[in-house]
Amino acid sequence: MSENISVLGLGLMGSALAGALLAAGHRVTVWNRTPAKADPLVARGATLAATPAEAVAASPLVIACLLDYASVREVLDGVPLRGRVLANLTTGRPSEARESASWAIEQGAEYLDGGIMAVPQMIAGPGALILYSGERAAFDRHEQALAALAEPRYVGEDPGMAPLLDLAMLTGMYGQFVGALEALALVRSAKFPLTEFTTDLLVPWLNAMATLQPAWAQALEAGDHRTEVSNLEVNRAGMENLERAFTEQGVRLDLLLPVKALIERRVAKGLGHEGLSGLVLELED
Numbered sequence: 001m002s003e004n005i006s007v008l009g010l011g012l013m014g015s016a017l018a019g020a021l022l023a024a025g026h027r028v029t030v031w032n033r034t035p036a037k038a039d040p041l042v043a044r045g046a047t048l049a050a051t052p053a054e055a056v057a058a059s060p061l062v063i064a065c066l067l068d069y070a071s072v073r074e075v076l077d078g079v080p081l082r083g084r085v086l087a088n089l090t091t092g093r094p095s096e097a098r099e100s101a102s103w104a105i106e107q108g109a110e111y112l113d114g115g116i117m118a119v120p121q122m123i124a125g126p127g128a129l130i131l132y133s134g135e136r137a138a139f140d141r142h143e144q145a146l147a148a149l150a151e152p153r154y155v156g157e158d159p160g161m162a163p164l165l166d167l168a169m170l171t172g173m174y175g176q177f178v179g180a181l182e183a184l185a186l187v188r189s190a191k192f193p194l195t196e197f198t199t200d201l202l203v204p205w206l207n208a209m210a211t212l213q214p215a216w217a218q219a220l221e222a223g224d225h226r227t228e229v230s231n232l233e234v235n236r237a238g239m240e241n242l243e244r245a246f247t248e249q250g251v252r253l254d255l256l257l258p259v260k261a262l263i264e265r266r267v268a269k270g271l272g273h274e275g276l277s278g279l280v281l282e283l284e285d
Ligand code: NDP
Pocket: 009, 010, 011, 012, 013, 014, 015, 032, 033, 034, 037, 065, 066, 067, 068, 071, 074, 075, 089, 090, 091, 092, 116, 117, 118, 119, 120
């Protein structure tokens, strides 16, 4: 069903979102601080609003995708929001999302916060996911329209939950990147072909190892960190072996040394029989 939807912010991501809504047949009103960025969307049928207030007045659902939360507040300052659903897809911290929600609700709006797990080129395509948190009724009412952007996944009433899970997913990603960069340094030291290493060996290995992660979640939920996979003592010895091998090859293990130290700390507490999941508790100390 075609809806009126407004998009504030036509940077790389906002333009991709507005384009996806047009492609899905919605009536799209757009606003951007630099109006010329709206030209390609207007050529495809979007209406250009002269002000943020005009854009907000045009649609029950208002999507904001600006640089940061400060710019969202600046743009919406003094704009009547009563009766609107503000879906803020700008990246930020959970505390900022909660503050924005309180502010929007005070203005008479319903609030959804969103975490976009995609780059602009992935919007409306396979693998794109957007996490939403905030008012369930507002999500349910607009879920179908939001599905034009990416798979919409509602993760809870706390508006801070979508940005928190967004950050958690980025954290997992950076951890994987760090391991791959260390691995490439070691492989380069031996002059093995790097593309062959990443494509044929590393990527399938990382995919296989990723299947261990749900067991860590179960161990944490059960409070039982015993393992039949590989315990911390084995991993401590493994890390020592890694550090020595790296040194012998003339490369540094800098990016993984904090993990080695964490394992050693837990083993020193007499918990060497536990699995890796127990390391999470060390981070909470
Ligand atoms: P761009 O830099 O391409 O666009 C930034 C947008 O914010 C532009 O519309 C810009 O307006 C606007 N803007 C900046 N400051 C202000 C201000 N003070 N007042 C009004 N408008 C302002 O960034 P993206 O589109 O890539 O990113 C937008 C959001 O989407 C960010 O929060 C980003 O983290 C998030 N995101 C982006 C992803 C990506 O891969 N690009 C992935 C996931 C999330 P103007 O055109 O006038 O400069």
